[in-house]
Amino acid sequence: MKEKTNDTPENLLRQAIPPLLSWFSAHRADLPWRREPTPYHVWLSEIMLQQTRIRAALPYYERFLSELPTVADLAAVPEERLLKLWEGLGYYSRARNLKKTAILLCERCGGELPRSAKELASLPGVGAYTAGAIASIAYGEPEPAVDGNVLRVLSRLTLSEADVLSPATRTAMTNLLRKVYPSGREAGALTEALMELGETVCLPNGAPLCESCPLVSLCLARRAGRAEELPVRSQKKERRVEKRTVLLLSDGGGRLAVCRRPSRGLLGGMWEFPNFPGAATRENAEAFLEERGGAASHLSVFVKKTHIFTHIEWRMTALTGKIDVLPPSFVLADREELIRDYALPTAFRQFL
Ligand code: SF4
Incomplete structure (x- = not known):
C-alpha cells in the first residue's frame, strides 16, 4: 500500500471524496426527504434529525408533511396542532422555531427559503449546520454541514486530537472542508455521505466498522490503531x-x-x-x-x-x-x- 503518512489533512480530504461519493451512491438509504429534496423538505428533515434518530423521525416527517405540505401551511398551523404533530419528538422549541421562521418567510419572501448558507443561518432555529445542509443539499452550494457524525469521521480520518466539543475545532473542520467541497449535486451528496458514514459505519461508542468503510485505505486513525480513541471529547457538564x-x-x-x-x-x-x-x-x-x-x-x-x-x-x-x-x-x-x-x-x- 502506498505510504500516506505525510499527507496533509486537506490532501487526505481531497482523496477521500471520490470513494466516499461512490460508496454513498451505492449504499444511500432511501429516505423520504431524499426523494424530493426541496428546501422545505431538507429544512424540516434536518430540524427533526437534530436530536432524533432517523428511524424515529420517519413517521413524524411523513405525518407532518401530509398535514403541512408547504411553508404557508406551516405558517398558518395553530400552535396546539403544531405541538401535537411534534409530540414525542421532544425539544419543542424546534417546532415553534419552524413556525416562526415559516411566518417570516411568508411575510418577506413569498414562502421561499433563502438560497445562501449565510442567509439561511440568520433564520430562527437554523444554525450553521442546518444552513450548510439546506444550502448544499437543496441548492448545491459548496458549503459543508458539520455535526457530531462528521466531526467523528474527520477526526479519525485525519488523526486529529482536537477536542470536538470545542467550537474552535468545529470551525477549523468546517474551514478545512470548505477548501475541498465540490459544488452542484456533489455538494449535497458529500454532505449526506459524511453524515451517513458517521451514522452507519464510523460508529461512536464502540468499534467502527472499518472493514466496510470506503476510507479504510486512507484513514490515519485506522492505520495507527487508534480509531476507537477518537474523537477527543472534553468532559461534558454533569446532568x-x-x-x-x-x-x-x-x-x-x-x-x-x-x-x-x-x-x-x-x-x-x-x-x-x-x-x-x-x-x-x-x-x-x-x-x-x-x-x-x-x-x-x-x-x-x-x-x-x-x-x-x-x-x-x-x-x-x-x-x-x-x-x-x-x-x-x-x-x-x-x-x-x-x-x-x-x-x-x-x-x-x-x-x-
Ligand atoms: S476507516 Fe474506520 S475509523 Fe476510519 S473513517 Fe472509516 S470507519 Fe471511521
Missing part, C-alpha cells in the same frame, strides 16, 4: 438530577386532571399531569393542590419513572388519587382525548 412528584388524579369516571405548562421554558406550552419538585408525600401533594384551589383524596404511590433531558434528569414518583375539587387551572380529559387532542410530552405520556 442535574431532580426528584419530582407527578399527580395522576382521576375524577372517578375515567378522566384525569391535566394542566398547561407556562409558554416559555422547558416543554413550554405543553400539557402535563400536575407535578412539583420534591418528595412524593401526601402532605406535599395536598399543599400543592391547596395552593391552586384544589383538593384530592386517596393519594398513594403508584409507579416511579425517569425522564432524561439534555441537562436535567427527572426521577418521578407518581401518586394516584381522586380529585375532589378541581383547581381552576386544571382540566379533565380521558385517555383517548389525551392521546388524540393534547400535546403531552413523553416525560408524562409514559404514565398513560
Whole structure:
C-alpha cells in the first residue's frame, strides 16, 4: 500500500471524496426527504434529525408533511396542532422555531427559503449546520454541514486530537472542508455521505466498522490503531438530577386532571399531569393542590419513572388519587382525548 503518512489533512480530504461519493451512491438509504429534496423538505428533515434518530423521525416527517405540505401551511398551523404533530419528538422549541421562521418567510419572501448558507443561518432555529445542509443539499452550494457524525469521521480520518466539543475545532473542520467541497449535486451528496458514514459505519461508542468503510485505505486513525480513541471529547457538564412528584388524579369516571405548562421554558406550552419538585408525600401533594384551589383524596404511590433531558434528569414518583375539587387551572380529559387532542410530552405520556 502506498505510504500516506505525510499527507496533509486537506490532501487526505481531497482523496477521500471520490470513494466516499461512490460508496454513498451505492449504499444511500432511501429516505423520504431524499426523494424530493426541496428546501422545505431538507429544512424540516434536518430540524427533526437534530436530536432524533432517523428511524424515529420517519413517521413524524411523513405525518407532518401530509398535514403541512408547504411553508404557508406551516405558517398558518395553530400552535396546539403544531405541538401535537411534534409530540414525542421532544425539544419543542424546534417546532415553534419552524413556525416562526415559516411566518417570516411568508411575510418577506413569498414562502421561499433563502438560497445562501449565510442567509439561511440568520433564520430562527437554523444554525450553521442546518444552513450548510439546506444550502448544499437543496441548492448545491459548496458549503459543508458539520455535526457530531462528521466531526467523528474527520477526526479519525485525519488523526486529529482536537477536542470536538470545542467550537474552535468545529470551525477549523468546517474551514478545512470548505477548501475541498465540490459544488452542484456533489455538494449535497458529500454532505449526506459524511453524515451517513458517521451514522452507519464510523460508529461512536464502540468499534467502527472499518472493514466496510470506503476510507479504510486512507484513514490515519485506522492505520495507527487508534480509531476507537477518537474523537477527543472534553468532559461534558454533569446532568442535574431532580426528584419530582407527578399527580395522576382521576375524577372517578375515567378522566384525569391535566394542566398547561407556562409558554416559555422547558416543554413550554405543553400539557402535563400536575407535578412539583420534591418528595412524593401526601402532605406535599395536598399543599400543592391547596395552593391552586384544589383538593384530592386517596393519594398513594403508584409507579416511579425517569425522564432524561439534555441537562436535567427527572426521577418521578407518581401518586394516584381522586380529585375532589378541581383547581381552576386544571382540566379533565380521558385517555383517548389525551392521546388524540393534547400535546403531552413523553416525560408524562409514559404514565398513560
Ligand atoms: S476507516 Fe474506520 S475509523 Fe476510519 S473513517 Fe472509516 S470507519 Fe471511521
